[in-house]
Amino acid sequence: MQSPSRRAFLVGRRADRSPWEAFLARLRRAAQGQVYDFSTPAGSARLVPGHMQDVYQARALCHEYGVTLALDSIPSPALLDDAPVLWVEPGSAMARYERLGADDPRWFVQPGCLVGELESAGLPQFRDQPPHLTVAAWLADRRSCDWDRGQTAASGLVHAMVLLADGTQANLGAFGVDNRKPLDNLRVQAMIPRLFELNASALAAAPADADALWDARYRLDALSPAQESTLNLSHLLLGHGGELGWVEWLVFDERQGIPAERPYESRYGHRAGSGAAASSTDQAVRALFDPDGLFPSQGQQFGHFYGVDA
Structure with a gap:
């Protein structure tokens, strides 16, 4: 049986997640709706909630990770590209x-x-x-x-x-x-x-x-x-x-x-x-x-x- 240390040596150590990656991973696990990552330098994603509970979870995670929670699809939105942001779009489920x-x-x-x-x-x-x-x-x-x-x-x-x-x-x-x-x-x-x-x-x-x-x-x-x-x-x-x-x-x-x-x-x-x-x-x-x-x-x-x- 191969030891854990030898297995780690062969496949390489997993790189530590950035705070943004950790935020997205937890959001995806918690949300019933869809999460889309825009892969911007500062961190930007969209959540289309499947239920109001998704918004509750998103609010808590945004607060924990210092991510701005922004309403999506408003006219003339600010760019918000200097810091991590989660755009939340109320869709057909709401x-x-x-x-x-x-x-x-x-x-x-x-x-x-x-x-x-x-x-x-x-x-x-x-x-x-x-x-x-x-x-x-x-x-x-x-x-x-x-x-x-x-x-x-x-x-x-x-x-x-x-x-x-x-x-x-x-x-x-x-x-x-x-x-x-x-x-x-x-x-x-x-x-x-x-x-x-x-x-x-x-x-x-x-x-x-x-x-x-x-x-x-x-x-x-x-x-x-x-x-x-x-x-x-x-x-x-x-x-x-x-x-x-x-x-x-x-x-x-x-x-x-x-x-x-x-x-x-x-x-x-x-x-x-x-x-x-x-x-x-x-x-x-x-x-x-x-x-x-x-x-x-x-x-x-x-x-x-x-x-x-x-």
């Missing part, structure tokens, strides 16, 4: 959508559902949007979610379940005297007072002639809705660029949806007057949602593509 009841105007929607399917189902906020976009990509895209300040209720979004960077699942929905459900989550409970403080600071720093515009990266104006609208924490995710969390599922109300009509460039037209304040606020919001930097710090290259200082 594409269910259905009414909550026979006569209910609300729709349960998974992140891989296509925008064209939702428009065909009768949800007006998806009119004239790229039909091939997943609803997760639509929600992340700042152009698609570019409603005027305080008008985020026009998105028709009424609830979102979000996986945060630390593995917490946050229930984000209507918030007020009659609905305190978000306070059931200790992580969200700790975030809410600080978010209101940041919104007050952002409003105070806004240019006097920008009443209809919201020029910050994240929609803190959701905390100051128009008088006829209900404050809804899920609206913080509109146009978030894939930078605040991973959306597990959404609920839309077909009665509330109105397409966003303002050209994407115009929402950032006032950055020359309030860019520093907006940038500082953006960084603070991101730090509340993702203090460890699991998600991209810039998911979209909107500044590069639209000639605006990002």
